[in-house]
Amino acid sequence: MREYTLKYGEQIISFTLVNDIKIDILHPNKELDAVEDPTDQIKKSLRAPIGCEPLKEMVLKEKPKNVVILVSDLTRPSPSHILVPPIVDELLEVGLKQDQITIVFGLGFHRKMTGQEMQKAVGKEVFEKVKCINHDVSECVFIGKTKRGTPVEVFKPVAESDFIIATGNLELHWFAGYSGGNKALLPGVCSKKTIETNHSYMLLDGAVSGKIENNPVREDIEEAGKMAKVRFIVNAVLNSKKEIVKIVSGDPILAHREGVKYIDMMYKVNIGKRYDIVIASPGGFPKDINLYQAQKGLDNAFQAVKDGGIIILVAECREGFGEKTFEEWMKKAKTPDEPLEWIKKDFCLGGHKAAGFCKVMKKARIFLCSKMDKSIVEQIFMTPFDSLQDAIDHALKEYTQKPDILLMPYANSTLPYLD
Incomplete structure (x- = not known):
């Protein structure tokens, strides 16, 4: 026996x-160890991003009047207090004023965050520097439909911004394939109707964990992100201890896919x-x-x-x-x-x-x-x-x-x- x-x-x-x-x-594959200096990794990724120009160069060229940074709420393990400060610093260094930056907490269907929770999420210094607001599902504007017919209704301050930066963490997701990327927008800052329509595709073939190509939920999310003009992402790849093992920044699709490789390396087994x-x-x-x-x-x-x-x-x-x-x-x-x-x-x-x-x-x-x-x-x-x-x-x-x-x-x- x-x-x-x-x-x-x-x-x-x-x-x-x-x-x-x-x-x-x-068993899972061997997990990656935590990076020694996450803040340094983030700064380097902002200046040498994947699939696009450095964040500073993009902002200098486009001269946005207002920038929105999408941040996960406290139900997600995203290390926002580490991710967000270097992003804010980059924006301020390039000449943006504090009142031109807004942090929007992507709640989806979740309850609103308190001021204390917001401060904990992004850190005291950032909280006191820039405006921080909760997403509100009842204050969304229609920007169009995806090819699957999802009505894309986005939180008004996000829809009206000139430049959207999406943050979050990357992990396996049981019907969207993976978290991260444009998922900060949908479901993060969309209406109840938009979220429910998108999530209803979980019953279709291909809507499974670890799958992106021909995954109807993820493809719909990507299309919505493109429609809303998410310009730049900063995502943390975490191990099972919720330690940062990799930072991927840049193009919402290409940078996300690079991060996915690290998730697969640790957790997908043939x-x-x-x-x-x-x-x-x-x-x-x-x-x-x-x-x-x-x-x-x-x-x-x-x-x-x-x-x-x-x-x-x-x-x-x-x-x-x-x-x-x-x-x-x-x-x-x-x-x-x-x-x-x-x-x-x-x-x-x-x-x-x-x-x-x-x-x-x-x-x-x-x-x-x-x-x-x-x-x-x-x-x-x-x-x-x-x-x-x-x-x-x-x-x-x-x-x-x-x-x-x-x-x-x-x-x-x-x-x-x-x-």
């Missing part, structure tokens, strides 16, 4: 397999084939604190499982569902098809997570090893288990021949793919 261990909440749990059952283990059984742990607490957070690991496991296969999701879920709308949609659905239909008609946050779960259920069965009430797990179309060993033994009985098995001990941060 061979023993394997996984993180589960704040514990380590184990299971055993007989020696003649083969199991492959999928698996060569799909598997009958995929055992996935998000990586323990806090990644499995609730079902909402564990969904990312499930979605990555989805990339590795065969049609009709089994995913064993090993997630403690001490806080249950973790989001009200997600819970309501899952509980009221009579079949996995219903949330997929509801999201097409009425996109809403929380509901999109329910659709994400149900999308996986259309391909594979989900065995959930958690602390959630068994009757509730059964109600939401999954098979509950208290014991990981029981879940695995049950899955093995489903196959008359030895199944192909993949173990993903860090499923939230490992993306399997096939060439």
Whole structure:
């Protein structure tokens, strides 16, 4: 017998397999170390950007009357307090006045940030120098439609600015492919209608983690960014410790794609084939604190499982569902098809997570090893288990021949793919 261990909440749990059952283990690639001096890296990237002239030269040539810097809110891990000060310094050095610069916090659907939170996000010095405002979904202006028909409605101060700089962090995103780039604009500073229309494309083919080409969500985001005239991006590539490992600046498409290479280098792993059984742990607490957070690991496991296969999701879920709308949609659905239909008609946050779960259920069965009430797990179309060993033994009985098995001990941060 061979023993394997996984993180589960704040514990380590184990299971055993007989020696003649083969199991492959999928680990992330080696993570990059943090850069020694992030501020120096940012300054260098502003002066030697990817795919365009240096920021100072662009501003000197175009002489904008006002510049907007798009900044993530506190729900994102973007190190804005490190990214933004060098950008502001560059703009001031080239002759812009403080009142010509506005920082807009891209909230999407999220709540407004307090003044104290804004100061924490960009640093006290920047906060006291330049105007900082929250995006408001109710104060957006229409600038046109994308080829897919998304009405692009942008926060008025952003739409009326002469020069837009987008900041943020780069990481895998479960239906936009990757975060970063023009995502600071859409969903960051667009209307509810624009965001919902764009996010509804998550149900289309190609809207998966780690994919840009032919990803309908990402392509729509890029088109909106071009329409709004996002001119320059500054994105940080982070490792799992949220340390900066690379700064990419410049053209919103070309610089973003360069950053994507570093994400792929760390977190995309070629698996060569799909598997009958995929055992996935998000990586323990806090990644499995609730079902909402564990969904990312499930979605990555989805990339590795065969049609009709089994995913064993090993997630403690001490806080249950973790989001009200997600819970309501899952509980009221009579079949996995219903949330997929509801999201097409009425996109809403929380509901999109329910659709994400149900999308996986259309391909594979989900065995959930958690602390959630068994009757509730059964109600939401999954098979509950208290014991990981029981879940695995049950899955093995489903196959008359030895199944192909993949173990993903860090499923939230490992993306399997096939060439």
